[in-house]
Amino acid sequence: MLFDNPIFAGWYTDTVDIYRVSAQKQGNVTRQERQKVNAAPVLCRIYSPKKDGPVMTDNAARERAAEKLACDLAADIRAGDELQIIRGGALGHANQAERYVAGAPVAYYDPVGGALTGLEHKEVGLLKDNIVR
Numbered sequence: 001m002l003f004d005n006p007i008f009a010g011w012y013t014d015t016v017d018i019y020r021v022s023a024q025k026q027g028n029v030t031r032q033e034r035q036k037v038n039a040a041p042v043l044c045r046i047y048s049p050k051k052d053g054p055v056m057t058d059n060a061a062r063e064r065a066a067e068k069l070a071c072d073l074a075a076d077i078r079a080g081d082e083l084q085i086i087r088g089g090a091l092g093h094a095n096q097a098e099r100y101v102a103g104a105p106v107a108y109y110d111p112v113g114g115a116l117t118g119l120e121h122k123e124v125g126l127l128k129d130n131i132v133r
Contacts, residue, residue: 015041015089016069017097019082037076043090044071046126054132065128067100070121077124079104100126 018037023030051065069085071077084097103125110120 012043012045012071013088013090014044014046015086016044016071016075016077017041017084018075018077019084020078021080034082037081041086041089042071042075044069044075044085046085046087061132063128063130063132065126067126067128069100069102069124069126071124073107073109073120073122075122077102077105077122083124083126098128099130100128102126 019034020037021032022035024033025031046067046069048068049065050067052063054061054063069077069083077083079102081102083100083102085100086097087093087095089095105122105124107122108120
């Protein structure tokens with residue numbers, strides 16, 4: 001796991017559940033459904049928040065945010081995945097999940113196979129564009 005360095009052991013304070021669209025065939029009809037990818041929540045950290053206040057449109061209020069997520073290189077996150085993130089989930093907090101859409105992940109490797117600093121990680125840009133209820 002990334003961040004094996006004891007200085008950064010508590011870096012991942014959040015958890016994420018990953019959902020991906022897959023084709024489900026029912027008879028002669030193929031439907032697109034979101035399926036959960038991970039069996040257990042993946043440890044992560046949300047950072048670099050850029051949150052806007054609600055914006056009123058003709059028929060609804062919307063909230064928008066762009067943030068970043070850091071997680072282990074082994075996490076199976078792809079562009080377009082729906083991410084349900086619980087802030088503080090790794091610390092035992094039972095907060096409400098926030099819904100984001102993943103951008104293209106970028107892998108950051110340590111030059112000596114992660115042996116030097118243990119800071120290898122995957123970074124994912126996030127978009128939150130939801131209707132306010």
